[in-house]
Amino acid sequence: MVGGFAASADTELASRMTELARYGVRVRYLTSLELPQHELMQVRYRALSVADAEALVIARADSAVLPTGDGSLRKAALDA
Numbered sequence: 001m002v003g004g005f006a007a008s009a010d011t012e013l014a015s016r017m018t019e020l021a022r023y024g025v026r027v028r029y030l031t032s033l034e035l036p037q038h039e040l041m042q043v044r045y046r047a048l049s050v051a052d053a054e055a056l057v058i059a060r061a062d063s064a065v066l067p068t069g070d071g072s073l074r075k076a077a078l079d080a
Contacts (some may be wrong), residue, residue, distance in 0.1 A: 013027065019053060022066075028058050028062070029059065030054055034057050034058070034061060035058045037053075037060075037061075038053055038054055038057045041053040041056055041057060041076065044076075045072065045075075045076040045079075047072035048072055048073060048076055052068075052070065052073045052076075054071070055073070056073065056076055056077055059077070
């Protein structure tokens with residue numbers, strides 16, 4: 001998670017992390033090697049928010065499923 005978004009997400013999820021971990025949910029941040037990919041996603045898919053671009057880079061790196069109802073994120077995930 002990027003910038004201020006990370007702090008708010010950590011706070012929101014803290015009380016539910018034990019429950020979410022049972023379903024395989026975990027908090028993951030971009031690595032320094034993934035930052036250029038994040039920037040590329042933001043340039044290539046201008047409709048993506050910073051958080052959506054980050055989620056896409058992480059999902060690709062981890063070969064993870066990225067469930068979304070967001071049309072712009074879905075399109076970018078299918079293109080990427």
